[in-house]
Amino acid sequence: MIEYTSLKSNYNLYGSEYEAAALRVLRSGWYILGPELETFERSFASYLGVKHCIGVNSGTDALILAVRALGIGVGDEVIVPASTYIASVLGVTENGAKPVYVDSKDDTLLIDCSKIEAAITKHTKAIIPVHLYGQACDMDAILSIAEKYGLYILEDCAQCHGAKWKGCLTGTQGTLAAFSFYPTKPLGALGDAGAIVTNNDELADKLRMLRNYGSRLKYHNESIGRNSRLDEIQAAVLSVGLEHLDECNAIRQSIAEKYMNGITNKRVRLPYIESAATHVFHLFPLIVDDQKHFQKYLEAKGIKTQIHYPIPPYVAECYAEQGHMWEDYPVASYIAQHEVSLPVYNGMKSNDVDAVITAVNEY
Ligand SMILES: *Cc1c(COP(=O)(O)O)cnc(C)c1O
Numbered sequence: 001m002i003e004y005t006s007l008k009s010n011y012n013l014y015g016s017e018y019e020a021a022a023l024r025v026l027r028s029g030w031y032i033l034g035p036e037l038e039t040f041e042r043s044f045a046s047y048l049g050v051k052h053c054i055g056v057n058s059g060t061d062a063l064i065l066a067v068r069a070l071g072i073g074v075g076d077e078v079i080v081p082a083s084t085y086i087a088s089v090l091g092v093t094e095n096g097a098k099p100v101y102v103d104s105k106d107d108t109l110l111i112d113c114s115k116i117e118a119a120i121t122k123h124t125k126a127i128i129p130v131h132l133y134g135q136a137c138d139m140d141a142i143l144s145i146a147e148k149y150g151l152y153i154l155e156d157c158a159q160c161h162g163a164k165w166k167g168c169l170t171g172t173q174g175t176l177a178a179f180s181f182y183p184t185k186p187l188g189a190l191g192d193a194g195a196i197v198t199n200n201d202e203l204a205d206k207l208r209m210l211r212n213y214g215s216r217l218k219y220h221n222e223s224i225g226r227n228s229r230l231d232e233i234q235a236a237v238l239s240v241g242l243e244h245l246d247e248c249n250a251i252r253q254s255i256a257e258k259y260m261n262g263i264t265n266k267r268v269r270l271p272y273i274e275s276a277a278t279h280v281f282h283l284f285p286l287i288v289d290d291q292k293h294f295q296k297y298l299e300a301k302g303i304k305t306q307i308h309y310p311i312p313p314y315v316a317e318c319y320a321e322q323g324h325m326w327e328d329y330p331v332a333s334y335i336a337q338h339e340v341s342l343p344v345y346n347g348m349k350s351n352d353v354d355a356v357i358t359a360v361n362e363y
Helices: 007-013 013-030 034-050 058-069 087-093 137-149 201-210 231-241 244-261 291-300 316-321 330-337 352-362
Strands: 052-056 075-083 099-102 122-126 152-156 176-180 196-200 215-217 284-288 338-341
Touching: 007 122, 013 137, 013 231, 013 330, 052 201, 052 231, 052 244, 052 338, 058 196, 058 201, 058 231, 075 201, 075 215, 075 284, 087 152, 196 201, 201 215, 201 330, 201 352, 215 284, 284 316, 284 330, 291 330, 291 338, 291 352, 330 338
Parallel strands: 075 099, 075 122, 122 152, 152 176
Antiparallel strands: 052 196, 176 196, 284 338
């Protein structure tokens, strides 16, 4: 059986380093808001080349707090891609603001920047580009629209740690960027974790307050905050992961390259990578005519796959009152019904990669 992903084989690559880091924290007697978090925040900010990194307890919280820090709430609108994981939208709706969806581009499967302007109204406050699957969005287009209309940019960087647009790392060009360190993500903790990065001192200061009960000074709660901190064990583990991030991205990129060169079956469409973008292949999305049939076929050959994402946010049950239909965003709906992700993970055996290629070509 070829698993879709294997956190264990990823762990085993650096197991002794992870264990030493976790044990160091367990024995230190300091578990929340301590030196490990400060070290990780400093190193991640420096990896990206930004001024501030604020650790929080998940990517979802990073999005929620980022939207809140921008002062966006009831009566405001935020542009989001129609095709994304629902957490990108939860950041908006958790603050009482309205998500305004923009359909995807047929080739990259990312937000179609040529359709953003038509979605802007006088209530629009921000754009959330999502560098989905691990490929950078067209940041030139997004920056120029944001500038023209005076909008904030909140990058959703849950899947793209280390990916670049024209040499600029994703997460460095927006007003704010939200990262997830969910274990499967390109930089993953061994539990839940996330962070927000920014070059803006004031926003950074506000976010540090919001993640800690809305208080800068103990027992002085100036804002209705949350308890959303990145704990010391996860921070220590993430410092290990960060040292290996580029190397891990390169491992997945070489698997993806094998797929790109080896898969020749005309019945499947390979990922399209914009020439200005890099792709870190958090996922390897294929487009196929018969999604369910293709999945069953591979399953019968012992190959597990996944669909990203079968139910787009605009038709999610929890958002039924927004009143959207599948037909509203035809490209995003097409992706939801035709995408199948192949296995791509650190520690995946070379034989397994070959077996996937053979099976796909024989489909
Ligand atoms: C994983 C993910 C999130 C949420 O991150 P969590 O750490 O799981 O809360 C947000 N947006 C996208 C695109 C994601 O893939």
